[in-house]
Amino acid sequence: MKTGNNNILKRIIGTLAIPGIALVIALLVCSNQGVILFETQGNWILFLRATASVMLTTFALSLNLNSGRFDFSIGSIALVSSVISATICINAGLPTPAMLFISIVAGGVLGLCSGLVYVLIKLPPIIVSLGVALFYEGLAFAITDGYGVSFVANQELTSFTNSPWNYVGVIVVALIVFIFILDYTKFGYEYKALVSGQKVAVNTGINEVKNAVGCYAISGALMGVVGFLSATNSGTVQMALNFGSIGTMFTAFLPMFIGGFIGRFCNEKIGYLLGAMTTALMSLTYARLLVDSSVQQIITAVVLVLFLIYLNNENKVIELVMIKNRLKKK
Amino acid sequence: MGKANIKKYVLNLAPAFGLVALFVAFLVLGTWKDINVAYGLKSILNQSIVVAVVATGAIFIYTLGSFDISLGASTAVSALIGAMVYNRTESIWVMLFVCIGVAVFVGLFNSVLASVFNLPVFVTTIAMLSFLNALVLLLININGTGSEIAIPAPAVVPYNTVEFKMVLLIGFFLLCVFIFSFTKIGRKQKFQGGNPLCAKLSGISEKKMAIIAFVMSGIGVGLGAFLSIIYAPTLTKNTASSVGMDVIIAIVFGGMPVSGGARSKIYAAMIGAFSMTILGQLMVMFNLNSGIGQMVKAVIFLLVVFLATSDQRGKLLPR
Numbered sequence: 001m002k003t004g005n006n007n008i009l010k011r012i013i014g015t016l017a018i019p020g021i022a023l024v025i026a027l028l029v030c031s032n033q034g035v036i037l038f039e040t041q042g043n044w045i046l047f048l049r050a051t052a053s054v055m056l057t058t059f060a061l062s063l064n065l066n067s068g069r070f071d072f073s074i075g076s077i078a079l080v081s082s083v084i085s086a087t088i089c090i091n092a093g094l095p096t097p098a099m100l101f102i103s104i105v106a107g108g109v110l111g112l113c114s115g116l117v118y119v120l121i122k123l124p125p126i127i128v129s130l131g132v133a134l135f136y137e138g139l140a141f142a143i144t145d146g147y148g149v150s151f152v153a154n155q156e157l158t159s160f161t162n163s164p165w166n167y168v169g170v171i172v173v174a175l176i177v178f179i180f181i182l183d184y185t186k187f188g189y190e191y192k193a194l195v196s197g198q199k200v201a202v203n204t205g206i207n208e209v210k211n212a213v214g215c216y217a218i219s220g221a222l223m224g225v226v227g228f229l230s231a232t233n234s235g236t237v238q239m240a241l242n243f244g245s246i247g248t249m250f251t252a253f254l255p256m257f258i259g260g261f262i263g264r265f266c267n268e269k270i271g272y273l274l275g276a277m278t279t280a281l282m283s284l285t286y287a288r289l290l291v292d293s294s295v296q297q298i299i300t301a302v303v304l305v306l307f308l309i310y311l312n313n314e315n316k317v318i319e320l321v322m323i324k325n326r327l328k329k330k
Numbered sequence: 331m332g333k334a335n336i337k338k339y340v341l342n343l344a345p346a347f348g349l350v351a352l353f354v355a356f357l358v359l360g361t362w363k364d365i366n367v368a369y370g371l372k373s374i375l376n377q378s379i380v381v382a383v384v385a386t387g388a389i390f391i392y393t394l395g396s397f398d399i400s401l402g403a404s405t406a407v408s409a410l411i412g413a414m415v416y417n418r419t420e421s422i423w424v425m426l427f428v429c430i431g432v433a434v435f436v437g438l439f440n441s442v443l444a445s446v447f448n449l450p451v452f453v454t455t456i457a458m459l460s461f462l463n464a465l466v467l468l469l470i471n472i473n474g475t476g477s478e479i480a481i482p483a484p485a486v487v488p489y490n491t492v493e494f495k496m497v498l499l500i501g502f503f504l505l506c507v508f509i510f511s512f513t514k515i516g517r518k519q520k521f522q523g524g525n526p527l528c529a530k531l532s533g534i535s536e537k538k539m540a541i542i543a544f545v546m547s548g549i550g551v552g553l554g555a556f557l558s559i560i561y562a563p564t565l566t567k568n569t570a571s572s573v574g575m576d577v578i579i580a581i582v583f584g585g586m587p588v589s590g591g592a593r594s595k596i597y598a599a600m601i602g603a604f605s606m607t608i609l610g611q612l613m614v615m616f617n618l619n620s621g622i623g624q625m626v627k628a629v630i631f632l633l634v635v636f637l638a639t640s641d642q643r644g645k646l647l648p649r
Contacts, residue, residue, distance in 0.1 A: 068649030121636045124588050124648045126397075130579060131635075134628035141621025198646055208647055241624055243575040253456055294471070297464035301457045305443070308457075312448045 014265030015274065018258055022278045026285040035288050041164065046287060048167035050280035051273075053229050055171060057252040058259060058272045059178050060222040063215050065256070066195050069125035071216075073114055074223045075240075075248030076136035081106035081220075082227030082237045083140045086149045089157060096160050096232065103228035104221045110136065111220015115213035133243060141239050152235035160232040170225065171273065178222075179269050187214055223248075254304045255279050261311060337641065344638040345585035345601045352608040359615050370611060372492060376561055378607040379495050380405070380554045380570065385577040385584075385599030386506050387550020390543035392581055393510075395523040395590035396451040398440065398544075401551055402574025403462035406565075408433040408555035410469045413565055416481045422489065425481075425559070430552030436462070437548030438541065445537040459574070466567055480564040489560045502553055503600060506546065510596040515542055523590030580606055583631055585638045606631075 030037045038044060057074065064071045085102035088094065094102075118128045151157050160166050182188040190211050193201040202208050226248070231237050255275030262271030279300075286296045310317065340347075356374075360367040384401055391398050412429035416422065440458055444451045473479055488494075510516035522529040522539045530536060558570055577599075584602030587593045609630060613623035 117632070119647060121632065122643050122648060123632070123635060123639065126588055127582050127635055128632070130575075130582070131628045131632035134631065135625050138621040138624030138626075138628065142619055142625065143621075146620060198649070202646060212647055241620060242572045246575070250456060250460065253453065294464040294467035297460050298468075301461040301464070304457045304460075305449075305454070308449050308453060309447045 011265045015262055015270070018262060019274045019278045019281070022281045026281050029285060030288055033289055037284065037288055039288075043284060043288070044164045045161065045167065047280050047284045048164050048171070049161070049229060049233060050283045051276050052167045052170045052174075053226050054251055054255050054279050055273050055276035056174055056222045056226045056229075057248060058255045058276055059174070059269070060219040060226070061249060061252040062256050062259070062272065063219045063222075064125070067191070067212070067215065068198075069118075069212070069215075070129065071114075071125065071219065072129040072243070072246050072249065073133040073136060074219060075245035076133045076140070077107050077110045077114070077220045077223040078227035078230065078248055079237065079240060079245050080110055080136045080140045080143075080227075081224040082231040083143055083149055085224075085228060086151060086157070086231050086237055087143070090149070090151050090154065096157055099157060099232070100160075100225070100228050103224040103231075105224070107224020107227065108217050108221035111223070112213060112217040114220065115216025118216065119209045119212055133246060137239075137241050137243070137245055140237075141241055144237075144239065146239055148239045149231070149237040150235065154235070158232055158235045160229075167229075170229070174222070174225065175269060175273055179267060181218065182269070183267070187211065191215065251279070254300065254307070257304070257307055257311065261307075341638055341641055342585070345583065345598065345605065345634065348634050349601050349605045349608070352605055352612065356608050356612060356615075359612065363615055365615070374604065374607050374611060375492060375495065377610070378603045379499055380557050380561075381573055381576045381580050381606075382600050382603035383499060383502055383557060384547075384550045384554040384573055385580045385603055386503055386596070387547040387553075388577055388581065389506070389510070389586065389594065389596050389599050390519060390546040391451075392586055392588065393519045393523045393590045393594040394539060394543055395526070396540070396543070397578075397588070398455045398547065399452070399574055399578070400436075400440070400455040400459040400462055401547070401577050402570050402572065403459050403466065404433055404436045404548075404551050405554045405558060405570040405573050406466045406567075407436065407462050407469070408552055409558045409569055410466060410473075410479055410565055412555055413479050413481050413559055413563070414469070414473050416485070416559075417479075420485070422485060426552075426556050429555040429559075430549055433551035433555060434545055434548030437544035437551070441537075441540045441544035445540050451540070466569075470565075470567060474565075478564050478566045481559065483563050486560045486563050495557060495560075498553060498557065502550065506550075507596050509546065515539075516596075519543065520590075520592045520594055523594065524592045576603070576606065579631065582635055585635075587639070587642070605634075 026037055038047070060074050061071065081103045084106040085099045088102055089096075089099040114129070114132045117132060118125055121128065182191060190201070190206045191214075193204070193206055194208055194211055198208070227237075255272060255278065258275030258278055259268060259272035262268075262274050265271075282300065282303075283296075285291075286299075291299075356370070357367060360370055384405060388398060388401055408429045411432045412425045415428040416425040419425070436458070440451070440454055443449060444454045470477065470479055510519070518529070518534050519539055519542070521532070522534055522536065526536065554570070554573065559565065562569070580602030581599050582588060582602065583605055584595070584598030584600065586595055586598035586602075606627070609627055610623070613626060616623075618626065
């Protein structure tokens with residue numbers, strides 16, 4: 001009984017340690033500067049929007065990356081889906097939920113196309129994603145003649161940013177759907193089998209092509225939501241050529257590694273959410289303290305490297321601590 | 331020579347044939363559309379040379395089956411520090427050595443970080459990309475006018491010539507060809523990339539190979555930084571901003587397998603860099619919308635790589 005309680009306690013501590021430490025550091029740093037971290041509703045909105053965006057991007061990236069498929073095109077899918085949904089909604093006078101729906105469908109279709117190209121031409125996914133990213137960036141540019149889309153004055157489409165609960169809804173629904181798909185469906189079981197052993201899984205009769213295309217479609221739909229969140233926040237969709245869209249992908253690496261670590265103590269998807277919350281906390285702290293963007297980038301890069309060093313040398317660190325403890329006892 | 335061998339040779343040379351075809355298309359179309367072909371060729375050289383030099387050095391990293399996404403940012407940082415040093419010393423040669431030194435230091439830092447702490451090289455370079463991009467902004471803010479760092483244009487005029495650039499490009503290319511194809515280092519690198527376990531059991535040091543690869547890549551990046559300054563002596567946050575991704579595209583377009591190993595080709599970077607630039611110029615000749623031009627480029631890119639690797643399809647989906 002005692003062991004069971006200890007186990008649960010260990011899991012809770014393991015799950016909450018990183019976001020908890022990040023929160024304490026953020027609060028301490030802010031109070032030291034005389035700033036309240038969550039002072040206004042705007043601060044909550046900023047935090048939740050960043051959490052939602054980063055969490056969805058992390059889901060999208062990890063879905064293919066865990067299978068060894070590196071996808072540079074996810075940012076371009078967010079771009080094109082937001083261009084399509086915003087253009088349709090502005091021209092047809094459709095409301096915000098319609099824009100969200102169209103974004104998800106457009107993202108899903110774009111992801112599906114990307115997946116089909118991959119399984120048809122059978123090139124390494126990294127190469128396919130480079131070509132697809134170039135193609136989609138060009139497509140977005142061609143659709144808008146390079147001007148992008150602007151709907152800053154459209155109060156209906158920009159109203160999504162008014163309430164923090166909208167973002168909470170996105171986070172909760174996306175998390176439930178993602179967990180359901182990966183943990184409670186045949187698709188999810190087959191996905192996990194393919195992740196752990198491609199050849200064995202294929203030899204047992206799993207249709208890898210179907211599963212891979214499905215992964216790309218889901219990843220695309222998730223990026224459709226990211227595109228929607230970004231567009232409704234700024235009221236504009238700005239163009240990107242020559243791989244200008246790949247920056248979106250880089251926001252997901254730190255939360256993905258944090259999520260992978262937390263995933264040892266709870267469901268990995270919840271780990272990704274907590275990883276996203278951690279990076280969103282960092283973003284909010286930077287914003288509240290008016291930290292220069294270049295300094296933000298440096299801090300984030302250093303945190304990523306330090307975290308990776310720990311992850312890849314965990315055994316050595318534990319060994320060192322044990323040796324130190326033994327020496328102390330002697 | 332059997333049919334299979336002929337097919338293998340043809341596929342192997344597909345990127346080179348592609349470059350020749352693009353070059354001929356450029357000459358024919360250029361003459362037909364009555365553009366100044368000589369000026370066009372000079373423009374192609376100026377646009378390709380930085381990517382060609384950086385990508386040729388990067389082949390050593392790709393041969394190991396690794397991947398460096400921070401090369402563009404590294405080029406920018408090296409160029410900025412080189413320019414700052416020039417403004418202090420007024421010596422173009424000191425600037426060249428500083429550019430190379432900084433780039434080699436960044437490459438070594440990457441390789442040491444990856445090999446000492448057992449980090450995946452690609453992730454290390456992602457973190458480095460973020461760090462170097464931030465450093466570019468900081469350097470410009472601290473040492474420039476807030477938006478740029480410039481050196482006097484007359485200082486670089488004698489070097490901004492086709493002849494000087496060709497000497498640099500060919501000199502570095504020959505050095506790389508020599509090391510890659512005629513020394514033990516090149517053979518070990520291919521072995522290491524093709525089968526790391528077997529290479530390790532044969533006594534090849536993984537760390538040593540990684541360090542050599544990053545040093546060679548660093549020299550390429552340093553030369554690329556130097557050439558960037560020569561071409562445009564006013565450096566901004568956009569300097570070399572597209573080089574990082576262009577290098578990857580050039581290497582793959584030139585027929586280099588991303589998995590590295592025995593099929594790696596040192597000339598792939600050069601073929602790829604020039605092919606992509608000529609392709610871009612052809613799009614301009616057709617007056618295509620930039621977006622449509624990029625879409626056509628993407629399709630041709632995938633098509634060429636597909637054709638060049640059509641004998642490498644396995645039963646399973648590649649990862």
